[in-house]
Amino acid sequence: MMTGDKQAATSRRRVLAAAALAPVLAGAGRASAGGMPAGAMTVKPVKTTVSDWAAVTKVLGRSGNLLRGTTYHTPFPRDDLRVVVKGGIVITPELALGAHVAFVRYADGSTMCMGDVAVTESELQRVIDTWQANGIAQTALHKHLPAHHPDIWWVHVHGHGHDELALAHGMRAGFDRTGIPPATPSNPPSPVNLDTAAIDAALGAKGASDGVVYKAVFARRETIYDGHLELPSGLGATSAFIFQPLGNGRAALSGDCVMLAEEVPNVLGALRRGGIELVELHNHHMTESPRLFFTHFWAVGDAVKLAKSLRPAVDATNVVPTSAV
Numbered sequence: 001m002m003t004g005d006k007q008a009a010t011s012r013r014r015v016l017a018a019a020a021l022a023p024v025l026a027g028a029g030r031a032s033a034g035g036m037p038a039g040a041m042t043v044k045p046v047k048t049t050v051s052d053w054a055a056v057t058k059v060l061g062r063s064g065n066l067l068r069g070t071t072y073h074t075p076f077p078r079d080d081l082r083v084v085v086k087g088g089i090v091i092t093p094e095l096a097l098g099a100h101v102a103f104v105r106y107a108d109g110s111t112m113c114m115g116d117v118a119v120t121e122s123e124l125q126r127v128i129d130t131w132q133a134n135g136i137a138q139t140a141l142h143k144h145l146p147a148h149h150p151d152i153w154w155v156h157v158h159g160h161g162h163d164e165l166a167l168a169h170g171m172r173a174g175f176d177r178t179g180i181p182p183a184t185p186s187n188p189p190s191p192v193n194l195d196t197a198a199i200d201a202a203l204g205a206k207g208a209s210d211g212v213v214y215k216a217v218f219a220r221r222e223t224i225y226d227g228h229l230e231l232p233s234g235l236g237a238t239s240a241f242i243f244q245p246l247g248n249g250r251a252a253l254s255g256d257c258v259m260l261a262e263e264v265p266n267v268l269g270a271l272r273r274g275g276i277e278l279v280e281l282h283n284h285h286m287t288e289s290p291r292l293f294f295t296h297f298w299a300v301g302d303a304v305k306l307a308k309s310l311r312p313a314v315d316a317t318n319v320v321p322t323s324a325v
Contacts, residue, residue, distance in 0.1 A: 042225060043106045045070045045232045056103055059168035060175075062183035070232040072103045078118050080179045086147040087300065089252050094212040095244040096144050096254045097152070099180060101171050102235060103164065111164035112229055113171060114157065114236055116284075118144075119178055121151040127177045131157060134170030140284045144254065144296045146277060156284050160229070187211065193245045194303045202307035203241065203314060205321035214243045214251075214303075218319035220258060220292075227287040234322050236285060237292060241310055243303050251303035253310075256296045259317055264293050266316040271297055274309025 050065070053072040057063050064074030076099035083091050091097065101115035113136075119127050128138060140156035157174070159167040190211040199214060200206050207216035219234040231237060239258050243251040253276070259267050268278060279296040299306055 042228050042230050043108045043110075044230045045104045046107055048072065048105055052105075053103065055165055056168045059165060060101070060172055067102075068232060068234060070104055071235050073100060074102075075100045076117070076175055076180050078180060079184075080181050081118075081120070081150070081152070083145070083148055083150065083152060085145055085252070085298070089246070089300065091145070091148075091252065091254070092212050092244055094210055095242055095252060099175070099178075101157070103167070104232060104235065105164070106229060110160060110162050110229075111167060112158075112160045112226065113164075113167045114139075114159075114226075115171065117155050117157060117174070117178075118152055119155060121153065123178050124153050124155070127174045128155065130177050131170065131174040134173050135159060135161070135166070136170040136174060137286075139286050140282060142280050142282050142296075144256070144279065146279055146298050158226075158286070192243075193247070194243060194251060195249060198304040199243065199307040202304060202311055204311065205314075206323045207241075212244070214245075215255075216241045217322045218314060218317075219322050221318045221320050222290060224292070225289045226285060231288075236288070238322065239314070239317065239319055241307070243306070245303070246300070249302055249304070250300070251306060253299040253301075253303075253306045254297070256294045257313055257317065258319070259293045259295070260290055261293060263317050264295075267313045268295060270312035270316055271295070271309075274306075274312065275299065275301070276306070276309055 047069045060074050062074060064072050067073050077093040078097040078099060079093050081097055083097060085091055097118045099117040101113055103111060103113045105111050137158045138155055139158050142154055144154050159170060161167060189209055192209045192214050194214050196207060196214055203216050205216045205218065207214050218239040220237040224231045224237045237258050240255040242255045243253055245251055257267055271278060276297050276299040279298050281293060281295045283292065284294055285292065
């Protein structure tokens with residue numbers, strides 16, 4: 001039998017142990033200034049090669065590319081759609097109709113996938129039902145463009161588990177309920193008919209052309225976590241500025257800007273002062289830390305002037321060009 005003193009000591013030890021565990025159990029909902037969930041046990045991504053994803057590639061039915069040694073990214077462009085935005089502008093899939101999925105492996109043996117998929121109004125509900133039946137969650141549903149036809153929705157999807165092929169099959173099942181066409185061979189990138197050097201100078205970043213659009217991408221400087229999983233730099237936390245040439249130096253501008261809550265007012269104000277239309281303000285994730293907000297925007301005009309109008313919004317956020325990551 002335990003004496004009163006021993007029982008009290010044991011009780012105190014249990015209380016102290018519980019107190020020590022409390023930050024770990026509750027930490028997923030809080031973040032330190034650097035983005036690390038306070039007291040949480042976090043898991044880092046591991047390096048992979050393209051060949052490591054051969055089985056996933058086979059399931060998805062098309063090849064992808066490896067970004068920064070950790071993120072296996074596969075595009076599913078909506079080449080089957082002809083979408084017209086107000087003003088009669090026919091947009092290219094590269095501007096705003098891209099669908100993609102990214103896979104990352106983690107040190108605990110698990111795999112996470114996340115993606116952003118453009119679907120038509122008629123496809124939307126059956127695609128969501130299919131993903132839900134296959135364990136793929138939806139984390140956002142919204143618009144990327146102002147008034148347009150046919151009506152398009154963008155769905156953000158997420159999966160995590162220890163069977164990456166099950167995740168790939170789940171993603172593929174949803175894609176198969178859309179009109180996304182089979183993959184076709186891509187041509188080497190070519191220059192676009194825009195003053196890209198002036199755009200780069202205005203934005204303070206080196207963009208890239210895929211032969212159809214010109215794109216500059218910025219990543220958050222903070223380390224971002226999805227629950228207990230550390231996200232590789234640039235995954236799910238980027239600002240993208242995409243220019244589709246319209247001739248005579250003009251462009252259609254689309255994209256989104258990633259922000260912390262305290263940055264939102266300054267970014268939205270900067271965009272509007274530059275004559276850029278706001279389309280959406282929302283979240284893309286459920287359990288990220290720090291909490292991120294995204295605004296989608298639209299503008300048509302001289303491409304270099306548009307880039308100059310974007311620069312104050314870039315400067316209002318804590319980002320770095322992905323070319324420098």
